Amino acid sequence: MASKTAVSPPPAVRGRPRSNVARRAILDAARALVEKGGYAAATIEAIAARSGVAKTTIYRSWPNRSALLVDLLVELSAQAVPPPAGPNPLRALHTEMRGIADVSDDLPGRLLMALLGAAQHDTEIHRELVDRLFQVRRAATGRVVRQAQVEGALRPDVSPSVAVDLLVGPLFFRMFVRHEPLTVGFADQVFRNVLAGLEAQPGATKSRPPRAAKSRRRAPR
Amino acid sequence: MASKTAVSPPPAVRGRPRSNVARRAILDAARALVEKGGYAAATIEAIAARSGVAKTTIYRSWPNRSALLVDLLVELSAQAVPPPAGPNPLRALHTEMRGIADVSDDLPGRLLMALLGAAQHDTEIHRELVDRLFQVRRAATGRVVRQAQVEGALRPDVSPSVAVDLLVGPLFFRMFVRHEPLTVGFADQVFRNVLAGLEAQPGATKSRPPRAAKSRRRAPR
Amino acid sequence: MASKTAVSPPPAVRGRPRSNVARRAILDAARALVEKGGYAAATIEAIAARSGVAKTTIYRSWPNRSALLVDLLVELSAQAVPPPAGPNPLRALHTEMRGIADVSDDLPGRLLMALLGAAQHDTEIHRELVDRLFQVRRAATGRVVRQAQVEGALRPDVSPSVAVDLLVGPLFFRMFVRHEPLTVGFADQVFRNVLAGLEAQPGATKSRPPRAAKSRRRAPR
Amino acid sequence: MASKTAVSPPPAVRGRPRSNVARRAILDAARALVEKGGYAAATIEAIAARSGVAKTTIYRSWPNRSALLVDLLVELSAQAVPPPAGPNPLRALHTEMRGIADVSDDLPGRLLMALLGAAQHDTEIHRELVDRLFQVRRAATGRVVRQAQVEGALRPDVSPSVAVDLLVGPLFFRMFVRHEPLTVGFADQVFRNVLAGLEAQPGATKSRPPRAAKSRRRAPR
DNA sequence: GATTAATCGAGACGGTACGTCATGTCTTAGC
DNA sequence: GCTAAGACATGACGTACCGTCTCGATTAATC
Numbered sequence: 001m002a003s004k005t006a007v008s009p010p011p012a013v014r015g016r017p018r019s020n021v022a023r024r025a026i027l028d029a030a031r032a033l034v035e036k037g038g039y040a041a042a043t044i045e046a047i048a049a050r051s052g053v054a055k056t057t058i059y060r061s062w063p064n065r066s067a068l069l070v071d072l073l074v075e076l077s078a079q080a081v082p083p084p085a086g087p088n089p090l091r092a093l094h095t096e097m098r099g100i101a102d103v104s105d106d107l108p109g110r111l112l113m114a115l116l117g118a119a120q121h122d123t124e125i126h127r128e129l130v131d132r133l134f135q136v137r138r139a140a141t142g143r144v145v146r147q148a149q150v151e152g153a154l155r156p157d158v159s160p161s162v163a164v165d166l167l168v169g170p171l172f173f174r175m176f177v178r179h180e181p182l183t184v185g186f187a188d189q190v191f192r193n194v195l196a197g198l199e200a201q202p203g204a205t206k207s208r209p210p211r212a213a214k215s216r217r218r219a220p221r
Numbered sequence: 222m223a224s225k226t227a228v229s230p231p232p233a234v235r236g237r238p239r240s241n242v243a244r245r246a247i248l249d250a251a252r253a254l255v256e257k258g259g260y261a262a263a264t265i266e267a268i269a270a271r272s273g274v275a276k277t278t279i280y281r282s283w284p285n286r287s288a289l290l291v292d293l294l295v296e297l298s299a300q301a302v303p304p305p306a307g308p309n310p311l312r313a314l315h316t317e318m319r320g321i322a323d324v325s326d327d328l329p330g331r332l333l334m335a336l337l338g339a340a341q342h343d344t345e346i347h348r349e350l351v352d353r354l355f356q357v358r359r360a361a362t363g364r365v366v367r368q369a370q371v372e373g374a375l376r377p378d379v380s381p382s383v384a385v386d387l388l389v390g391p392l393f394f395r396m397f398v399r400h401e402p403l404t405v406g407f408a409d410q411v412f413r414n415v416l417a418g419l420e421a422q423p424g425a426t427k428s429r430p431p432r433a434a435k436s437r438r439r440a441p442r
Numbered sequence: 443m444a445s446k447t448a449v450s451p452p453p454a455v456r457g458r459p460r461s462n463v464a465r466r467a468i469l470d471a472a473r474a475l476v477e478k479g480g481y482a483a484a485t486i487e488a489i490a491a492r493s494g495v496a497k498t499t500i501y502r503s504w505p506n507r508s509a510l511l512v513d514l515l516v517e518l519s520a521q522a523v524p525p526p527a528g529p530n531p532l533r534a535l536h537t538e539m540r541g542i543a544d545v546s547d548d549l550p551g552r553l554l555m556a557l558l559g560a561a562q563h564d565t566e567i568h569r570e571l572v573d574r575l576f577q578v579r580r581a582a583t584g585r586v587v588r589q590a591q592v593e594g595a596l597r598p599d600v601s602p603s604v605a606v607d608l609l610v611g612p613l614f615f616r617m618f619v620r621h622e623p624l625t626v627g628f629a630d631q632v633f634r635n636v637l638a639g640l641e642a643q644p645g646a647t648k649s650r651p652p653r654a655a656k657s658r659r660r661a662p663r
Numbered sequence: 664m665a666s667k668t669a670v671s672p673p674p675a676v677r678g679r680p681r682s683n684v685a686r687r688a689i690l691d692a693a694r695a696l697v698e699k700g701g702y703a704a705a706t707i708e709a710i711a712a713r714s715g716v717a718k719t720t721i722y723r724s725w726p727n728r729s730a731l732l733v734d735l736l737v738e739l740s741a742q743a744v745p746p747p748a749g750p751n752p753l754r755a756l757h758t759e760m761r762g763i764a765d766v767s768d769d770l771p772g773r774l775l776m777a778l779l780g781a782a783q784h785d786t787e788i789h790r791e792l793v794d795r796l797f798q799v800r801r802a803a804t805g806r807v808v809r810q811a812q813v814e815g816a817l818r819p820d821v822s823p824s825v826a827v828d829l830l831v832g833p834l835f836f837r838m839f840v841r842h843e844p845l846t847v848g849f850a851d852q853v854f855r856n857v858l859a860g861l862e863a864q865p866g867a868t869k870s871r872p873p874r875a876a877k878s879r880r881r882a883p884r
Numbered sequence: 885g886a887t888t889a890a891t892c893g894a895g896a897c898g899g900t901a902c903g904t905c906a907t908g909t910c911t912t913a914g915c
Numbered sequence: 916g917c918t919a920a921g922a923c924a925t926g927a928c929g930t931a932c933c934g935t936c937t938c939g940a941t942t943a944a945t946c
Contacts, residue, residue, distance in 0.1 A: 015890025
């Protein structure tokens with residue numbers, strides 16, 4: 001003990017380590033429950049029962065069921081939609097949108113919807129989702145937009161953040177608000193029509209009549 | 222008696238009619254609770270306690286608290302954002318989007334978010350929201366888009382349904398997914414940039430004077 | 443409907459005539475409900491539903507369901523066990539005890555048990571039972587005992603009230619406390635053995651043939 | 664450890680043990696409520712409120728309030744009327760009857776009456792009462808009767824079970840059916856008069872002429 | 885190899901809210 | 916006028932999960 005305090009703080013993990021077996025069993029049980037009964041079925045109680053794990057063990061690793069499910073979602077989505085990449089930024093954006101449409105009806109998509117729903121009542125869940133899912137992805141997509149602007153493929157006067165909202169907003173709207181199937185065809189339409197408004201004009205690259213821009217940009221009120 | 226059987230059976234409301242006093246008290250209590258404690262605070266139990274009404278009376282009129290809150294929302298939003306109208310369709314669309322941004326942080330907006338959240342777990346709520354709120358409004362907005370297409374202000378080859386998604390999708394995305402303040406400025410940016418992709422090309426179809434575009438883009442109000 | 447008023451005797455009385463019809467329907471419904479679901483099934487609500495009568499109508503005639511059921515019981519028991527009668531008082535007593543055993547498992551018996559049970563929590567029911575059922579019968583039985591004493595068949599130094607308790611107490615005890623079948627054989631045993639203690643001693647007062655006492659004690663069956 | 668595996672697996676009480684503090688608080692609260700408001704006042708809700716215990720905790724130990732109250736009654740009666748004992752069986756019986764009369768108006772007596780009432784509607788309660796209260800006591804009393812028969816103090820041709828019914832039946836009848844005070848004087852009268860019929864005849868022991876019995880045995884009607 | 889400390893399962897605990905049931909009172913419309 | 920229908924306040928029911936808290940029994944790293 002003397003040596004322990006004397007030397008630099010060694011990791012010194014005392015006691016029995018957390019069981020990976022338990023962790024896996026918990027996440028698997030949660031996944032199965034969400035799959036067949038939706039978010040509502042994945043109660044801590046049910047997860048514990050199904051995984052053969054004590055509630056205590058769950059609460060030792062997660063503060064509540066939403067945190068657990070966010071973990072599950074992160075795990076699932078990591079292997080679902082890879083972040084946008086490739087030499088052609090516009091194509092990368094298009095690919096990503098189609099990817100979103102693709103998984104929207106699978107488990108990760110439905111789980112995301114459920115968690116986004118819960119996030120409306122629970123700030124903590126929202127923060128978790130933002131920190132662990134949205135932020136990374138959004139930043140990546142934003143960078144692709146920025147690159148397209150640099151290359152002259154997109155108008156540079158639109159903030160990448162707004163551009164991303166324009167592209168993915170309609171997709172989420174369909175899923176989340178309208179609860180309608182998110183087809184690849186719809187993703188294509190959104191991509192095409194939004195791009196039409198964002199693309200740099202054929203002849204005019206970066207210079208656009210300032211006056212028009214002004215009036216367009218004028219804040220009403 | 223003859224007349225009764227002769228004519229169609231009158232509704233013949235039997236028994237003691239529902240009390241409007243109770244209904245008002247319930248909705249008012251729900252509103253107050255949502256206002257100060259959010260959706261989570263508006264439990265049936267709390268609503269009953271605050272309104273001085275028996276739980277059974279609430280359950281007699283609504284199957285669960287979400288149905289009740291949808292009723293409340295319908296009531297509130299009726300007086301909040303009027304459906305798009307006016308001679309100039311583009312201006313009407315713009316006005317509507319600004320209206321949405323305007324109320325997004327008020328009670329109706331927050332309540333809508335909460336209910337949309339609950340709708341992710343409860344099909345019934347979703348159906349209610351669609352039937353009693355979205356459908357009417359969406360149809361109205363769709364008609365305005367269609368009119369703009371007829372007048373040659375918007376490209377006719379984009380389905381009005383998709384156009385509406387492009388316009389309002391980003392707004393909901395901000396509110397619902399990103400939980401960021403929905404400013405009028407943002408609504409303007411969305412409107413402007415989406416329009417840029419949707420409006421009829423200058424020399425293309427119906428030939429509309431470019432200058433007109435300017436005024437069209439001017440913020441209403 | 444025209445035929446209805448045309449044919450059947452037009453009671454034509456506006457308010458009241460329904461009264462007796464309703465009363466019968468109520469009691470019949472109550473009886474049916476008790477028969478198939480026991481006391482617990484005969485709620486005012488259920489009786490109203492089954493009889494097609496409004497709850498109000500029931501409450502106009504009875505203060506609560508127990509009062510109603512006491513009425514039903516009185517009706518039923520009137521035709522079940524007639525009060526003790528006959529020239530030979532001892533035989534009358536014996537007959538009555540056998541009568542009680544006989545009906546103990548029929549509807550009146552079971553209903554009585556249920557009401558006696560409810561009477562433990564509800565003074566009102568108890569008073570009703572006493573006033574409308576027990577008192578009359580008990581008085582009659584007491585008179586028979588008294589007569590037997592006068593005739594010299596029973597010892598005169600035992601209060602008739604106590605004698606009645608000795609005779610019927612064990613019967614009720616079996617039914618009520620032990621919930622065991624009340625056979626005629628058991629009634630006989632009780633009668634015989636209690637009588638052995640109550641009857642006048644052979645040579646004592648009115649001189650009864652000793653042999654009778656002996657035989658009386660023989661166990662039947 | 665060796666011994667543990669060697670021997671049969673011990674009961675192995677898993678999980679957190681039931682709290683005796685909670686149990687005591689619950690029973691005490693129940694007792695207090697019964698004391699001042701009768702059986703009706705001792706609702707689960709009220710017991711929970713008064714004892715500061717959660718309803719769930721109560722339901723974890725008892726299926727319903729009657730089961731709880733039976734437990735309370737067992738506890739109370741254990742210290743109230745001790746089972747009959749002593750060298751002289753007749754005196755023991757007499758003492759027991761006086762004991763019953765003694766406590767009949769105290770809490771255990773009133774509680775027993777209430778539970779017997781509830782038992783008329785609820786088989787489960789009845790079974791509990793029989794198993795945990797009546798059976799033991801009845802067996803003890805029966806043994807005393809048997810002993811008295813062996814000693815020649817009581818006629819041997821009467822089943823002890825019937826004898827017990829004859830002795831205590833009238834007491835319960837008074838309490839339960841007539842709701843009249845159970846005095847020691849009444850207990851004495853019952854004892855004396857029943858004994859008069861059960862006592863072995865001075866000279867006559869077991870021989871009784873079978874023939875006379877027939878006519879008297881005839882079923883009246 | 886013994887000590888030790890955090891893990892594990894199990895399940896009891898105080899809570900909150902749920903949705904249901906029956907009570908007895910009341911308020912309508914209808915005949 | 917009384918009836919049927921049914922809304923109403925009340926109060927208790929029994930259930931579901933929540934997140935926390937004991938328990939005794941395992942582990943593995945440290946001593």
